[in-house]
Amino acid sequence: MTTTPPAHRSVGTARTRVEGRDKVTGAARYAAEIPFTGLAHGWLVLSTITRGRIREIHTAPVLDMPGVLTVLHHGNAPRLHTDYVGLLGVPPDPAACLFQHDRVPFAGWPVALVVAGTPEQAREAAEALTVTYEEEPHDTALTADHPDAYVPEGGMPAETSKGDLEAELAASAVVVDEEYTTPEEQHSMMEPHAATARWDDGRLEVVDSNQGAGWVQGELATLFSLDPAAVRVRSEHIGGGFGSKGLRAHQVGAVMAATALDRPVRVVLSRRQLFSLAGYRSPTIQRVRLGAGADGRLRALEHRSLNQTSQVYEFLEPSAGVARVMYDAPAHRTAHRLVRLDVPSPTWMRAPGEASGSFAIEVALDELAERTGTDPIELRLRNEPDAGPVSGLPFSSRNLAACFREGARRFGWQDRDPRPGLRREGRWLLGTGTAAASFGAGAAPSTAQITAEPDGSFTVRIAAADIGTGARTALTLIAADALDTTPEHVRVRIGDSDFGPAMIAGGSMGTRSWAWAITAAAQDLRERLIPGTAVPPDGITVRSDTTAALGALSRKERHSFGAQFAEVAVDTATGEIRVRRMLGIFAAGRIVNPLTARGQLLGGMTWGISMALHEEAVRDHHTGAHYAPDLAGYHVATHADVPHLEADWVDDHDPDDPVGIKGIGEIGIVGAAAALTNAVWHATGTRHRHLPLRPDRILTAAPGTKGEPTKRA
Amino acid sequence: MAPEPSPTSSAITLHINGEKHHLSVDHRTTLLDALRERLDLTGTKKGCDQGQCGACTVLVDRRRVVSCLTLAVTAQDREVTTVEGLADGDDLHPVQQAFLDLDGYQCGYCTPGQICSAIALIEEHAAGWPSAVTPDVDPDATPAPLTPDEIRERLSGNLCRCGAYVSIVQAVAHAATTHGRRPAPTTEEGAA
Numbered sequence: 001m002t003t004t005p006p007a008h009r010s011v012g013t014a015r016t017r018v019e020g021r022d023k024v025t026g027a028a029r030y031a032a033e034i035p036f037t038g039l040a041h042g043w044l045v046l047s048t049i050t051r052g053r054i055r056e057i058h059t060a061p062v063l064d065m066p067g068v069l070t071v072l073h074h075g076n077a078p079r080l081h082t083d084y085v086g087l088l089g090v091p092p093d094p095a096a097c098l099f100q101h102d103r104v105p106f107a108g109w110p111v112a113l114v115v116a117g118t119p120e121q122a123r124e125a126a127e128a129l130t131v132t133y134e135e136e137p138h139d140t141a142l143t144a145d146h147p148d149a150y151v152p153e154g155g156m157p158a159e160t161s162k163g164d165l166e167a168e169l170a171a172s173a174v175v176v177d178e179e180y181t182t183p184e185e186q187h188s189m190m191e192p193h194a195a196t197a198r199w200d201d202g203r204l205e206v207v208d209s210n211q212g213a214g215w216v217q218g219e220l221a222t223l224f225s226l227d228p229a230a231v232r233v234r235s236e237h238i239g240g241g242f243g244s245k246g247l248r249a250h251q252v253g254a255v256m257a258a259t260a261l262d263r264p265v266r267v268v269l270s271r272r273q274l275f276s277l278a279g280y281r282s283p284t285i286q287r288v289r290l291g292a293g294a295d296g297r298l299r300a301l302e303h304r305s306l307n308q309t310s311q312v313y314e315f316l317e318p319s320a321g322v323a324r325v326m327y328d329a330p331a332h333r334t335a336h337r338l339v340r341l342d343v344p345s346p347t348w349m350r351a352p353g354e355a356s357g358s359f360a361i362e363v364a365l366d367e368l369a370e371r372t373g374t375d376p377i378e379l380r381l382r383n384e385p386d387a388g389p390v391s392g393l394p395f396s397s398r399n400l401a402a403c404f405r406e407g408a409r410r411f412g413w414q415d416r417d418p419r420p421g422l423r424r425e426g427r428w429l430l431g432t433g434t435a436a437a438s439f440g441a442g443a444a445p446s447t448a449q450i451t452a453e454p455d456g457s458f459t460v461r462i463a464a465a466d467i468g469t470g471a472r473t474a475l476t477l478i479a480a481d482a483l484d485t486t487p488e489h490v491r492v493r494i495g496d497s498d499f500g501p502a503m504i505a506g507g508s509m510g511t512r513s514w515a516w517a518i519t520a521a522a523q524d525l526r527e528r529l530i531p532g533t534a535v536p537p538d539g540i541t542v543r544s545d546t547t548a549a550l551g552a553l554s555r556k557e558r559h560s561f562g563a564q565f566a567e568v569a570v571d572t573a574t575g576e577i578r579v580r581r582m583l584g585i586f587a588a589g590r591i592v593n594p595l596t597a598r599g600q601l602l603g604g605m606t607w608g609i610s611m612a613l614h615e616e617a618v619r620d621h622h623t624g625a626h627y628a629p630d631l632a633g634y635h636v637a638t639h640a641d642v643p644h645l646e647a648d649w650v651d652d653h654d655p656d657d658p659v660g661i662k663g664i665g666e667i668g669i670v671g672a673a674a675a676l677t678n679a680v681w682h683a684t685g686t687r688h689r690h691l692p693l694r695p696d697r698i699l700t701a702a703p704g705t706k707g708e709p710t711k712r713a
Numbered sequence: 714m715a716p717e718p719s720p721t722s723s724a725i726t727l728h729i730n731g732e733k734h735h736l737s738v739d740h741r742t743t744l745l746d747a748l749r750e751r752l753d754l755t756g757t758k759k760g761c762d763q764g765q766c767g768a769c770t771v772l773v774d775r776r777r778v779v780s781c782l783t784l785a786v787t788a789q790d791r792e793v794t795t796v797e798g799l800a801d802g803d804d805l806h807p808v809q810q811a812f813l814d815l816d817g818y819q820c821g822y823c824t825p826g827q828i829c830s831a832i833a834l835i836e837e838h839a840a841g842w843p844s845a846v847t848p849d850v851d852p853d854a855t856p857a858p859l860t861p862d863e864i865r866e867r868l869s870g871n872l873c874r875c876g877a878y879v880s881i882v883q884a885v886a887h888a889a890t891t892h893g894r895r896p897a898p899t900t901e902e903g904a905a
Contacts, residue, residue, distance in 0.1 A: 016813055023821030024809040024828060026756015026796035033755035119750060120739060190760045190768055190822040190874050239758070239822030240874050271761040468820030468875045595816050599877055603819060606876030631765035631872065639865040642878040 050624025067121030108276025163331030172291030191239020212504030279347030319357030362674030399587030421685030431683025470596030482522030508663025575695025589662030604668015730798025
């Protein structure tokens with residue numbers, strides 16, 4: 001082909017979203033908004049006990065209610081094939097595999113699905129359904145010394161260890177040894193999970209809100225023992241996911257009911273139902289021990305994390321994993337423990353592991369900086385590893401130092417007086433804090449197809465998902481450059497399992513994985529297009545599969561990095577914390593669309609504010625159920641909580657990566673809560689180690705009460 | 714499946730985006746469900762169905778309401794404006810245009826509510842209504858400028874879980890300016 005540089009260059013230019021007009025006019029239809037003739041509506045009935053057995057479900061009175069078509073439950077539901085490992089290497093969460101037995105393993109477990117002609121009829125009948133139970137005692141409380149804690153197997157290593165930890169701690173001039181906790185956090189995406197299922201000429205079609213149409217298609221085909229080619233899942237617009245939107249009870253219920261009734265059935269989860277059925281971030285109890293010389297160089301690092309999972313599903317929140325990437329020491333140990341409790345199954349939630357783990361390790365480092373009298377940025381730079389602390393592999397690129405330098409300059413860090421509790425402005429104490437961030441940059445095999453159309457335009461088909469990331473627009477720019485054309489000549493169609501296997505929108509790997517497949521297909525297509533020759537009426541279509549290319553990628557530590565800066569104002573008389581400003585500087589590979597990329601990073605930082613100050617799902621251990629499971633009881637940051645935030649990036653080039661994208665969906669939250677918590681220490685002189693930083697914690701942590709007020713070493 | 718008029722249902726007329734709709738509704742039907750399930754006006758979103766997220770915000774007689782807590786029967790003889798009724802043909806409303814240009818959204822699910830709420834707040838501010846952060850609430854006081862903090866306070870009933878608040882505030886400030894309202898800075902450092 002040509003050796004001259006491409007004439008068109010869209011990647012790196014700010015573009016508004018290709019579906020933007022549909023989103024601001026209300027024309028964009030989400031999963032529950034696509035009309036179907038003869039649609040019936042299902043409403044799930046959830047357990048009112050926390051542990052036990054269903055004794056009886058009194059369906060007869062409900063079946064006589066207006067409009068009720070059927071009631072599905074463990075006594076009449078089809079048996080599912082649940083003994084398998086899905087696309088992401090994990091078995092299905094039994095909470096999604098509806099009505100397979102009479103056991104109740106947690107409060108809010110689905111026990112029945114009432115289907116009726118209208119949503120009102122279904123809901124009224126569901127609320128009228130009487131279910132009796134044999135109730136058993138439950139345990140829902142995660143405690144640091146829980147006797148049932150165990151070392152999980154499978155997935156990432158639960159433990160890593162090198163060096164003599166106790167000897168290095170004993171030889172250290174300064175030791176930090178503290179416990180940090182984070183609470184249960186809920187995804188709380190704005191659009192509740194919704195799916196409509198119908199049979200169409202022997203083929204199951206599901207319109208769903210999910211993070212991977214092909215992912216959900218594969219799970220449903222396996223569960224219902226169907227030929228994968230006989231199942232199609234579409235997911236055009238998705239109102240947020242954050243890790244929660246995979247296989248869930250709503251899709252399975254819709255498919256069961258559509259099969260039983262032979263008509264389209266829609267199941268939408270209510271906001272309250274999401275709290276037990278849509279996953280969550282496990283609470284964590286973390287112990288960090290750092291030993292360092294007087295200069296702050298680490299001699300010992302230990303990060304232990306305990307989290308909970310349900311009785312029916314094992315999910316590890318890998319909070320100690322962040323230390324395996326960020327900091328090295330001659331003695332280095334990371335360890336995870338799990339406790340099975342009578343609680344819903346946790347799952348991935350924006351930066352699983354890194355979000356909660358970075359809170360502990362980055363506050364601990366701030367404590368080490370304080371006790372050694374080292375500037376927090378200098379402390380981190382002194383401890384920059386040359387290679388992966390655990391793996392020993394080289395970093396593909398590690399531009400953390402550049403992030404700190406650029407961030408410090410723009411934030412005005414050099415003027416900071418490190419002493420805490422000195423800056424007062426009226427009723428406010430002011431402080432600033434910083435923390436480091438990292439998140440893995442991965443890719444997974446994907447397929448794409450591109451058609452050169454006779455009119456000179458191109459159609460890209462890939463089972464990608466745009467959950468708000470701007471992926472549809474980013475892929476349009478990627479394809480335009482790869483095809484050496486303008487974005488106006490490229491249509492990117494996504495969200496349809498018929499387009500073939502592709503990575504999900506998850507792990508900050510979506511856009512990187514999909515871009516790889518599109519780029520490969522585009523290269524192939526350009527070689528087939530003969531200048532001066534007309535494209536046939538059906539177009540020319542090529543397909544790509546990145547499985548082999550990904551397998552050939554050398555093994556390295558591949559991550560995004562970042563530096564978070566925050567300024568807070570704290571009123572210790574009311575316990576109120578106001579965020580005044582935040583700055584995040586990231587090294588996150590090639591930025592495809594600066595307009596939407598900035599939104600991704602700022603969105604993550606906003607989650608950091610929310611995590612630091614607001615979010616806490618509270619469980620009543622007497623009943624075993626959530627207290628106030630709704631958006632009034634579970635606080636997420638709103639407009640008034642979020643000041644003007646800035647996010648920007650430094651050059652970050654990986655020479656042996658053909659795509660260069662690292663993913664930006666998650667790194668924005670990493671370290672953000674720690675930077676804010678460190679700023680609260682700088683403002684007040686009181687160290688906080690338990691999230692969220694509720695007003696009562698600020699009030700009761702005044703010097704002389706608790707919270708171990710600290711002075712500068 | 715329109716129920717016949719009965720002690721628990723009524724035939725009503727709704728005026729939505731300048732069009733009349735005759736329908737029979739169960740008295741318990743919310744304006745939100747009437748829009749989404751009966752009239753196929755799905756631009757108005759259901760985020761929580763209990764008045765806590767703002768995604769269902771519409772304008773009733775130009776005032777913003779959460780349509781999930783508004784019974785459809787109470788909207789009779791009032792002008793309901795939804796996100797579908799804001800653009801003038803192909804010309805977007807200035808607030809819509811600003812959301813599009815400044816990326817005031819991500820997943821887009823809270824967006825119709827944010828936009829309807831923003832349109833109302835700009836009018837409320839222009840009419841001299843104070844907010845909790847308005848420094849001087851004396852009725853004779855000079856109207857305070859529509860600062861970013863004023864926008865944040867007045868939009869706090871509209872949650873955005875993607876965390877697009879920074880660009881939403883910029884979009885609203887920009888739209889208020891292009892509306893001929895008092896200019897407001899689009900970037901600043903927040904005050905505690």
